[in-house]
Amino acid sequence: MFTRADLLALTAILMWASLAALGVKLAHVPPFLLTGLGLLVGSVLAVPLSRLQWRAWVVPWQTLLLGVYGLFGFHLLLFIALRTAPALQANLINYLWPLGMVVLAPLILPGLRWRASQVGAAVLGFAGAAVVILGRSGGSLAGGWHSGYALALGSALVWSTYSLGTRRVAPFATSAVGAFAAVSGVLSLACHALWEPAADLSARDLGLIVLLGLGPLGGAFFLWDAALKAGDPRRIGLLAFLTPLLSTAVVLLTTGQALTASLALGALMIVGAAVWGQR
Known part of the structure; x- marks a missing residue:
C-alpha cells in the first residue's frame, strides 16, 4: 500500500524521468547555464508555497549550506564527471545514490536500523x-579506472547524504527549498560564466527551460523534500531506482525507438526490488 510519502516521491521521480528527454531537446545549451536558469525558475515555485511570506525562506545558515551542498554540489560534481570520464560509466556510478540512501540511513538518522531485505x-x-x-x-563498458569516476561517486554521496541530512537539521518549511534552488542557480550561472562559452537562447529554448524549472529542476525538489519529511527514507530510496528506468522509457518513446529487452528486464528487477524492500 502506497503511503502519502511514497506518492510524493513517485511524483518527483516522474518529473525527474522527463529530465533526459528535455535534455535531448536542449543538448546545445551549456549544462551549467541550463541548470542555473532551471533552478532559478524552480525557486519561484516557493512563492505560492510560502503564501508570499518570505520568512519561510529564512533558515539557519547550516540548513542553507546543506541545501546548497545538495542542489549545487550534486550538479557540479556530476557535470565535471560527465565531462572528464566516459559518460555511461559516470552516469551508472551516479545512480548509486538510492543505494546510498538505504545503506547510510541507519548511520545518519537515529532510530533506524539495517534490514537484510x-x-x-x-x-x-x-x-x-x-x-x-x-x-x-x-x-559496452570501457576498461580501466578514471578519475572522473570518483567525482561521479561523490555526486551520488552528495545527493544521498543531502536527502538524509534534511532530517537531521532543525525542521524547516518545504518552501525553503526555493532558497536552496535560488542560491544554487546563481552559483551554477557563475560556473557557466567561468567555464562555458556564451550561448544564444531562442524563444523555444526559453520555453523548454521554464518546463525544466517547473518540473525536474524545481517542482521535483519540493516534492522530494516533502516526501522525506513524511516517510521512511529507506523506502523512498528504493523507489528512486525507478528514475533511470522511467527516464530511459521516456527517451525511447519520445524518440520513437522500440522498447528493449534490457528495459523490460531492468523494470522487473527494479519493481521487484521495491516490492521486496517494502515488504
Whole structure:
C-alpha cells in the first residue's frame, strides 16, 4: 500500500524521468547555464508555497549550506564527471545514490536500523538500473579506472547524504527549498560564466527551460523534500531506482525507438526490488 510519502516521491521521480528527454531537446545549451536558469525558475515555485511570506525562506545558515551542498554540489560534481570520464560509466556510478540512501540511513538518522531485505533489495535495484543504463549502449563498458569516476561517486554521496541530512537539521518549511534552488542557480550561472562559452537562447529554448524549472529542476525538489519529511527514507530510496528506468522509457518513446529487452528486464528487477524492500 502506497503511503502519502511514497506518492510524493513517485511524483518527483516522474518529473525527474522527463529530465533526459528535455535534455535531448536542449543538448546545445551549456549544462551549467541550463541548470542555473532551471533552478532559478524552480525557486519561484516557493512563492505560492510560502503564501508570499518570505520568512519561510529564512533558515539557519547550516540548513542553507546543506541545501546548497545538495542542489549545487550534486550538479557540479556530476557535470565535471560527465565531462572528464566516459559518460555511461559516470552516469551508472551516479545512480548509486538510492543505494546510498538505504545503506547510510541507519548511520545518519537515529532510530533506524539495517534490514537484510532492504539492503538486498537496494543491491537488486542498482543491478536493475545497471541493466537499463548498459542496455542503452549495447552493454559496452570501457576498461580501466578514471578519475572522473570518483567525482561521479561523490555526486551520488552528495545527493544521498543531502536527502538524509534534511532530517537531521532543525525542521524547516518545504518552501525553503526555493532558497536552496535560488542560491544554487546563481552559483551554477557563475560556473557557466567561468567555464562555458556564451550561448544564444531562442524563444523555444526559453520555453523548454521554464518546463525544466517547473518540473525536474524545481517542482521535483519540493516534492522530494516533502516526501522525506513524511516517510521512511529507506523506502523512498528504493523507489528512486525507478528514475533511470522511467527516464530511459521516456527517451525511447519520445524518440520513437522500440522498447528493449534490457528495459523490460531492468523494470522487473527494479519493481521487484521495491516490492521486496517494502515488504
